[in-house]
Amino acid sequence: MNTVSKGPEFVVSRAEGAWLWDENGDRYLDGTASLWYCNVGHGRAEIADAVHKQITTLDAYTVYGDFANGPALELSARLASHAPVADPRVILTCGGGESIETASKLARRYWAALGSPAKTHLISRTGGYHGLHGFGTSMGMDRFRAGFGPLIEQTSVVPHDSVEALEQEIQRVGPENVAAFFAEPVIGAGGVYAPEPDYFARVAELCRGYGVLFIVDSVICAFGRMGDWFGVERFGVSPDMIVFAKGVTSGYLPLGGVITSGEIADPFWNHPGNPFIHGTTYAGHPTCCAAALANLDILEREDLFTASLEVEAHLDVSLRTLSDHPLVREVRSGVGVMAAVELTEKALMEHGITTDEVFQEARARGVVLRAIPTSLLMSPPLIVSWQQIDHMTSTLRSALDAVAARHL
Ligand SMILES: Cc1ncc(COP(=O)(O)O)c(C=O)c1O
Structure with missing residues (x-):
């Protein structure tokens, strides 16, 4: 202000x-693609045309319950087809911070559904930025945490470049209490820190060994910024969840989401009476999804x-x-x-x-x-x-x- x-x-x-x-x-x-998001550059008439066409066909409609719309289905299928996640499912949101909320709640809810409700602790990395909603603020840098009173207490931060430190922290908290580890492929807003080439392969193995979900925050790194779809392909890992936003529409309209493995979706997907109660009014917004599809067309064609x-x-x-x-x-x-x-x-x-x-x-x-x-x-x-x-x-x-x- x-x-x-x-x-x-x-x-x-x-x-x-x-x-x-x-x-x-x-x-x-x-020099910044606005806030790290305008991957295809500004002023693309093709995206404007797709948005105009969508608004004059179906402007917006909820995806509550079994409601759906063509662009949301097409976008989800397209993202899933490229995601390095096993048996992927897509949850659409309106941005990065909202997707971090979704992934955090889903991680905790997954463990509760499996009978381990104590697994609530979330570990993140020094310099990591995960947006400024409740969970993202709680997992984020000190300078963004101050002055808000108690945040989500079951969080802690480990040095961004040490697999050993992550293991020690999992042991300190107790694997029976840890839900997930969050990491950006390359730390962005915290100062651009790339990992050692084998960091993520080792982290993925460690998390698997301890029963901790490995969640990649690719809000900045996806959709070409790392030369691939989701910013992790060059590290050869398959996370439990990928969080995305920004470059999915190049920012022309707000959109984000979480791609989660089928294993994590399973308790909710295949077992009636066990819902994942979470969602927002504009999730799966057809016009935002139409902008994303046109943006992805450009990324691929060019x-x-x-x-x-x-x-x-x-x-x-x-x-x-x-x-x-x-x-x-x-x-x-x-x-x-x-x-x-x-x-x-x-x-x-x-x-x-x-x-x-x-x-x-x-x-x-x-x-x-x-x-x-x-x-x-x-x-x-x-x-x-x-x-x-x-x-x-x-x-x-x-x-x-x-x-x-x-x-x-
Ligand atoms: C890695 C990362 N995660 C999450 C967010 C939050 O996204 P949003 O600002 O759309 O809430 C950002 C925003 O810069 C980000 O860089």
């Missing part, structure tokens, strides 16, 4: 491809999966040229179309430089980045060109130079 109470808002009035225009007609490169691997490689090469800048501690990139440029402790602590200053300088020069306390984050649309990536890098360098000139 304080950000906008201090001065005028930055009003975005138009967007096309990887470009944005403000209300004065000034152009900016969208093979943005392959293109994104090339963008990933170029982004890595381009941004690493910033490693020599005196304000830069580390560049994290090279796994997925996402990157972080972290400032040195000296810049932040001794010189009092903030990442927001760098963000402002970059935006004033026509590039939109994302600032978190220690780093600038980048996650451009997958259709970004190499020239646009280099433009982003050189603009960030100028922004860093301007901030350094002011402080050093």
